[in-house]
Structures are given as structure tokens and as C-alpha cells.
Amino acid sequence: GQNIDQPTEMTATEGAIVQINCTYQTSGFNGLFWYQQHAGEAPTFLSYNVLDGLEEKGRFSSFLSRSKGYSYLLLKELQMKDSASYLCAVRAATNDYKLSFGAGTTVTVRA
């Protein structure tokens, strides 16, 4: 089975940095994804990691350690529009697109 854990809620101040951790135990591993979901909207793709290390994309960065079953999403220079749910998802197999999602972390950015 798949077990993906991430904190339920986080609060941060506008302009600050927030790090959302994700730990996973899956039967296979072929990539870890981060998605952003605003209330009432569909998830949108943020990042993809399949090798260990840091991937940077503007204000957002994602890190992966496969040996530790661990990833984090780093949000820098927080803006009010970053208030959303952030979903960690793992793709276990190589020949399909089944994603197993964590429950999501709700980030609230305060002025």
C-alpha cells in the first residue's frame, strides 16, 4: 500500500518562507509531485522530482531524498495568493499515471 504524510495546516506571514514536508512509504517509486489547489478549484501542477536534490522554479522549490522517503516544498516570499492546499503525490509505477496523494497541507498566509 501507499502511505503519504504531510502536515494538516501551516500559517505564515506575507513575505516569509514556509516549508511543507512530505514523507512517503510506497511499494515503488517513480516520481514525487507537488500540486497546489485553491479552494473550489482543480489542483495545478507545481513540481516534479524523480532524482535526489533540489528543483527550483521561481519562488517555489522542491527537494527529494529517496533514501529517506522524504520531500519538501519550499515557498519563498509568500504572497496572499499562495493561501491554498498543497498536495504531495507519489507515482509508484513506471507504466501508468496512477498518483497516490497525501491529504494535503492547508497554508494560510496572513498580512
Add this chain to the structure above:
Amino acid sequence: KAGVTQTPRYLIKTRGQQVTLSCSPISGHRSVSWYQQTPGQGLQFLFEYFSETQRNKGNFPGRFSGRQFSNSRSEMNVSTLELGDSALYLCASSSEWAHEQYFGPGTRLTVT
């Protein structure tokens, strides 16, 4: 390029009825996945289709079924609806050469 579209966007059904939801993927995408999202369970994988074949299936009862057509459009069907089937049903499409999935806006199903 147009995004993933889903119809209908909202649906109210009664227990025992059946429902069919439709998803049109991004042009050129041959993989379509379906997910159920509820506040209690989060996003859960239903099934994935690629070139009209079901490649993977999640842990849902047989009342949930799907299919994909030659133009990659996909439908999912839920028979004998239960109150617990009330959820947001999301479909996502992928290119076989890319990693990310692109989600549609979802169909919000309410079973009364």
C-alpha cells in the same frame, strides 16, 4: 491549447440512481485518470485509461466504471448511487512523454 474539460460541472442525484460523467483531455493527451476528492479521504485514484485500455484501477467497488473512446475522451459511470458517493470527481490528462497530469475543473456530485 484548451485545457481539460469536464461535464457537467454540478450534478444532484438521488440514492439508487446512476450517473455518467464526461472528460475531454488536452488535445494530444492519450492518458486520462479519474480521481474522487472528499474532505475526509482527500484525493483518491479511481482508474486510468490509455489508448482505450484501462491500465490501472484503484480500490473502489465495481459500481464505479469507466471507458475511453478513440478520441481519448473518457466517461466514468457510477451505478446505484450511495450518499457516500457525494464528492468532487476530477479527471486529469497526461502526455505519454511528460510527467505531470493536468486536472480538469471537476464535477461536483451530490447524492441525496
